Every structure is written in structure tokens, then in C-alpha cells.
Amino acid sequence: MNMLRTVVNKFIRRPLSSMAYNGKLKGKVAIVTASTDGIGFAIAERLAADGASVVVSSRKENNVTSAVEKLRSCGYSVSGVVCHVSKASDRERLIKEAQDKFGGIDVLVSNAAVNPGVGPVLESTEEVWDKIFEVNVKAAYLLSKEVLPHLRKRHGGSIVYIASIAGFDPLGLLGVYSVSKTALLGLTKAAAKDLARENIRVNCVAPGIVITKFSSALHETEEAKEALLRSIPMGRMAIPKEIAGVVSFLVSDDASYITGETIVASGGMTSRL
Numbered sequence: 181m182n183m184l185r186t187v188v189n190k191f192i193r194r195p196l197s198s199m200a201y202n203g204k205l206k207g208k209v210a211i212v213t214a215s216t217d218g219i220g221f222a223i224a225e226r227l228a229a230d231g232a233s234v235v236v237s238s239r240k241e242n243n244v245t246s247a248v249e250k251l252r253s254c255g256y257s258v259s260g261v262v263c264h265v266s267k268a269s270d271r272e273r274l275i276k277e278a279q280d281k282f283g284g285i286d287v288l289v290s291n292a293a294v295n296p297g298v299g300p301v302l303e304s305t306e307e308v309w310d311k312i313f314e315v316n317v318k319a320a321y322l323l324s325k326e327v328l329p330h331l332r333k334r335h336g337g338s339i340v341y342i343a344s345i346a347g348f349d350p351l352g353l354l355g356v357y358s359v360s361k362t363a364l365l366g367l368t369k370a371a372a373k374d375l376a377r378e379n380i381r382v383n384c385v386a387p388g389i390v391i392t393k394f395s396s397a398l399h400e401t402e403e404a405k406e407a408l409l410r411s412i413p414m415g416r417m418a419i420p421k422e423i424a425g426v427v428s429f430l431v432s433d434d435a436s437y438i439t440g441e442t443i444v445a446s447g448g449m450t451s452r453l
């Protein structure tokens with residue numbers, strides 16, 4: 181059993197450059213929000229490794245610059261732009277960057293999210309509710325709407341929202357955040373139905389607990405970490421690459437008959453619901 185675990189760990193921790201990718205996204209152009217760190221960066225890296233041209237983005241210029249440098253140093257086709265997803269002019273710039281640098285858009289991955297407050301859902305302030313819904317839901321909706329004419333120009337495309345298992349079963353003190361993720365499950369289904377006849381697929385990924393800055397509060401202390409690991413059937417948290425692989429599958433032609441779905445990647449957590 182331990183030997184099996186060592187082999188699995190070795191495989192999932194290998195750097196991307198040492199793995200064999202098959203260029204399945206060659207010719208596609210993808211934009212990924214909040215992609216200079218964490219899950220977003222892993223998604224940008226994986227889509228680029230699979231052959232896509234990728235526009236990375238986040239709110240801080242220095243983070244964009246260093247993410248672009250890192251990815252270009254691997255030989256990937258990447259560009260970058262500052263984009264605060266709630267700002268209309270920033271979203272416009274993101275789309276323009278993809279159009280100007282790579283000639284169009286085939287894929288949108290909406291990954292940006294915030295969680296400015298914790299506590300029981302009905303005790304949250306209106307400000308916290310508004311901020312969470314503005315970034316996690318409204319910006320995802322607006323960006324999808326704005327990208328749509330570009331997907332139509334290519335006669336098809338793919339949108340992926342990054343939700344969370346909290347969207348199915350609200351996490352204790354993350355009530356408002358959880359509800360925002362439930363909204364993305366609904367947006368996925370509604371948009372998928374509207375766009376299915378146009379060969380535009382809309383899907384969603386719901387990660388469990390992934391090791392990033394975002395989740396660090398959940399496993400800050402040894403005690404919290406042990407309790408968390410006990411709640412995950414696989415007994416470990418995910419690494420960002422394990423979410424990126426699911427996204428790459430969903431935007432590829434291998435998923436050509438999949439739309440309106442949410443793939444859960446949670447190490448078995450939801451099987452306990």
C-alpha cells in the first residue's frame with residue numbers, strides 16, 4: 181500500500197516538462213482568469229503544455245510578468261495582461277489581448293474568486309455578499325457573455341467555470357462563498373443548454389481541497405490539517421495540477437459530447453454526502 185502511494189505521489193509531482201503531452205489543444209486559444217498562481221496558473225501551464233496559446237491574467241502586473249516569463253521559459257505560447265475581472269475595461273483588454281496576439285478565442289476558463297469574510301451565512305454583511313457575488317458569479321457571467329461573439333466567430337468553443345465542492349454541500353463558515361459556487365453550477369447548466377446547438381460547450385469543475393494560498397487557512401495548524409485529511413477519503417489534498425488536467429480534458433475534443441456538466445475532483449469527498 182505504501183509502495184503504491186509512493187508511486188502515485190511520484191507521478192503527480194513530476195514537473196510538466198518531463199511528462200508526455202500530445203498537443204491535443206494545438207491551434208486553440210485560451211484565456212484563463214486569475215492565472216498567475218495556484219489552480220489558475222496550473223491550468224494555464226497545462227493548456228499551454230497541451231498545445232494551446234494562452235493569455236494569463238491577474239490583478240497585479242508583476243505577477244503577470246513573472247507568470248508569463250515562467251511559462252515562456254518552458255517554450256509555451258503565452259501572453260499576459262492585467263485583469264481585475266470585475267472591471268469592464270480590464271475584461272475588454274483581456275479579450276483584446278487574445279484577439280491581437282493569437283487571432284481569436286476558443287476557450288474561456290473562469291477561475292477568479294474571492295472569499296473576504298467567514299461566518300454563518302445569514303450573519304454576513306451585505307458588503308461581503310456583494311463582493312463575493314460580484315467576483316465569483318457576476319464577473320464569470322459577464323466575461324462569458326463578452327467572449328461569446330468570439331467563440332461564435334470560430335463556430336464553437338468551450339467555457340469552464342471553477343466552482344467547488346462547497347457548491348454542493350456548503351462548508352461550515354464559508355456560507356456565502358459556497359452559495360456563490362452553487363450559482364456557478366446553475367450558470368453552467370443554463371448557458372450550456374442555450375449554447376449547445378452552436379457547438380459551444382459549457383462545463384464546470386468542482387475541486388475539493390487543493391493546496392494553494394486560498395485554502396491555507398483550512399490547514400494552517402497540524403490539528404486542522406489532520407481533521408481535514410480525515411474528511412478526505414483519499415487521505416490527502418489535491419495539488420493544482422490535478423485540477424488542471426480535468427480542465428484540459430473538458431476543453432479538448434475528447435470531451436466533445438460533454439456539456440452542462442460539473443466534474444468533481446475531490447479525492448472522494450463528495451461520495452460522503
Ligand SMILES: NC(=O)c1ccc[n+]([C@@H]2O[C@H](COP(=O)([O-])OP(=O)(O)OC[C@H]3O[C@@H](n4cnc5c(N)ncnc54)[C@H](O)[C@@H]3O)[C@@H](O)[C@H]2O)c1
Pocket residue numbers: 213214215216217218219220238239263264265266291292293294315342343344345386387388389390391392393394395
Ligand atoms: N484551493 C482550494 O482548495 C479550492 C477548492 C475549491 C475551489 N477552489 C477555487 O479555485 C479557484 C482558484 O483558487 P486557488 O485555490 O488557486 O487560490 P488562489 O488564491 O491562488 O486563486 C484565487 C485567485 O483569484 C484572484 N482574484 C481574486 N479576485 C480577483 C479579481 N477581481 N480579478 C482577478 N483575479 C482575482 C486572486 O488574486 C487569486 O490569484 C477559485 O475559484 C477557488 O474558489 C479552490
